[in-house]
Amino acid sequence: MVERVTLIMDVFEGRTARLSLEEVARSTQLPRSTAHRILDQLVRLRWLEHTGLGYGLGRRALGLGGGDGAHSRIREAAASRLHHLQIKTGLVVHLAVLDGAEVHYLDKVGGRFAAAVPSRVGGRAPAHSTALGKAMLAWLEPEDVEARAAGLTGRLTRRTIADLGTLHQELNRVRRRHGLAFERGECFPDIACVAAAVRGPEGPVAAISLVGDAWSPLEKVAPLVVDAARQVSAELFPERQTPVRGGRRAAAAPEETWSPQAMDSLLAAGQYGDWQ
Structure with missing residues (x-):
């Protein structure tokens, strides 16, 4: 052995x-x-x-002081998109990866609100309590989700998901929204997030979120998060494009998406908390 x-x-x-x-x-x-x-x-x-x-x-x-090449590559691919998101929305932006039952924060870009968000680069949080984690867990096999969340006990707040059945229901809602994950007060009482996963050929490799206070209208900025995640996916996985005649490359068949009108209708349906 x-x-x-x-x-x-x-x-x-x-x-x-x-x-x-x-x-x-x-x-x-x-x-x-x-x-x-x-x-x-x-x-x-x-x-x-x-x-x-x-x-x-x-x-x-x-080793404890060692770096991680894969994480560096993800950070590099996402850097400009994170800054663009922060400038356009004025909200705090997170980049994280899934590590077992936790999310591991790779980057945090914020304005004046950053100090009020109790997260840090290199820090961790339970995946099931964050929009980042739910955005990635939604694209894993149910058995993988259950293995990661096997130690799901207690609540960080009164809104934290505390059992596997409820978690599976929430992840199903994320998939029905084509990958958009929300949370309000599940990790910290007065903070809300919207996130989307950066996906590769074998599943989610990271996630991007926008963070505001519990009353922020995150549904309106959700399309920006989706676009940023897709752009980072394209940067990390250019081989997913399809070659065409003349040596040029064209984008592969797009994932299911919405027209602007359909997106507006979908997000308007969540403005009163029914995505919870």
Whole structure:
């Protein structure tokens, strides 16, 4: 077993290496099922991490002071969009990834309201209590959601989701809104958020949110969050575009979306809290 673990760890030649299951199995010459089982164990123990970009070295392997190439790549792709969102709305903007049952904040861009939002770059929060987390959890398999939320206990506020049944219902609402996730007072009593996931070929890799006070009309700025998340997805995954004649590239078939009129109607329906 130790020999097999060593074979797998040796495949990751640097902190920025991202490999698929097939690449690991091929490089180590291990059966795919064996490689998958060991990779899962290494992810649980945080020697590796698994995101939509593939498997990479985790926090234990990198050391407490180590950086993360995948996170740096996400931050770089999102930076200009986060600043554009903040300037256009005046609200605080978050960028986060999913790490087990938590969201891990990669970036925070804010104006005058930033100090009132008790989040920080490098900080964490329970995924089920944040719009960021729900935006990413909505695109995972139900079994994965339940494994991540297995320790779901207690409430951060009186509005925090406290059981798996309610969480699944909420994630279904997120999917019906084509990925828009909201929360008001679920993580902190006087704060509200709207978020959308940055999605890759294998699922969500990050999420972007706008944050305001509990009375902010976030439904009106929700389309800006969706657009920013899609732009970051396109930056991270240009290979998802389809080549056409003449060597030019055209965007792949778009994900389900709305016309401006349909978006207005959808969001107007949530102005009185029925998306909760």
